Amino acid sequence: MAKGQRPAGSDKSAIITALPKACADELAAVEFIESLRWSETRPCCQRCGDTDVYKMTDRKTGQRNKRFLWKCNGCQKQYTVRVGTVMEDSRIPLRHWAYALWKACSSKKGVSALQIKRETGLTYKSALFMMHRIRFGMAEDWRGQQKLSGTVETDETYVGGKPRNKQSRPGPRILPHRKTPVVSLVERGGNIRSFVTVDVTADNVGQILAENVARESHLMTDSAGIYRHNSIHNYFASHGVTDHSRGQYAKPDGTHSNTVESAFSLLKRGIYGTFHNVSRKHQHRYVAEFDFRWNARKVDDGERLSRAIKSSVGKRLQYKEPLATLPPTPIQGTPF
Template identity: 30%
Template structure:
């Protein structure tokens, strides 16, 4: 896509359905059309942007085997939804998308949910160096609930009425975030060892993460006693900043996205929204067009 920004760039690049099809074909089949049924087969071009696999006799097009397969909506609708969805820092609601495309809210919701399904692959990074880890809890505040919907004893780290999310953020790098069943050490430690390289420096809020000191250098703050962090320079001249400010800022952005754009997210679909957040965070230095191409290339 061109270097121009915004929706005008989109309309210039994709003025019609044919332009979307050709763009997707170039991403998916850079070295020539390949049959999704038999990669070794010769392929014949047919009318209407369709192809025929010689070995199987089956017909296919560029949408076959992708999120766009069997869709009744034009590919240009999908492209518009993805570009809008990926270019807004806090996403786009299904209500807004339904108005923009002139489709039902249910159809728009299904489109956005399909788009999120392919973002999980970007929430599986390897982290190293200085890594901040923390948990957050997604859900409305109990004090704001109607009296007949208030939940007893749900203060602090209780998640009777909230969804716990565990995150790891490499300073100056990427973030990994997962919905977890609880915040016990035996639940969280495997995520740390899976995603954080050994001998990394891990900054925590003092919560018990099991035996991570055997593999990592752990430095902690303690919000309970009012210790939110400190900085110092080592004898070797290395600057050390003990804090979890960066991942806490990431959580703040996540919550503003959910409560400001989506208002309410069910636990069943929470991980998809977390994947959306991590994808957008991990591509924060990309242009809108670069982010669009990266995502489209992935699903192609």
């Protein structure tokens, strides 16, 4: 296979055709991931960036060595296609990575680590290790990117278990809330951006809107009190509201928030039906996974897989999670 060439041509469906073999044979999996990672550029050294590299081969057989190494003629360093991605330093065979990536990209409501465990023969710990890194690779950092514009819908939902300990007790009645709030912004005909936040207040949601939505946009929300705050209501070009408490879900002029509600339905069905239980510590990864599939909804599974592999480049998730990968916390001094 030539350098930078896709598995079986440039047709997107060729990726899907090559997947079954890549999920069963290690050499095929290595070449499959190499072809997708370097489909638009030449294979380059992951240490110095030099493109003067070559595949290392076994002296006796002339075939690729057992570790599928590349070597740079410049710095003389060795590396594999794993280096510089979420797969780096993982001993899980690449055929299992290819299969897990395929399932994560093609399953509309996600795939659990237990399902990957059953279908690959890995331990649950290894499957969970792999799936968390795939979700981390799918996550998009929206900081510094172009803001959403046009008509933008926003809403919030709560994901998690039900309130516990409702029995009557002396003194104030306290009902611990076990659900975690998620705020989502959807540009009609465009992308979605979702954020796991500590609480849903005018300050928190206002900060998210200010950082991710252009001021000349037309904001669409429900009648929640936080959106009636003057600093939010008057900040954008217009603010359309539908009152769900009165059975109003859409207006003749196109005012509605049904697009973001449909995205929430996929997230909820995935959490409740596929994963069953998601800890608050890792919930932002699952939300990022659903956002990735939503933003790639107009392409086929093969192209979605290609995007997931390219998105994983330059990312690394270690056992001790760095603070930079945690959900953002509210920042003081925002316009709202």
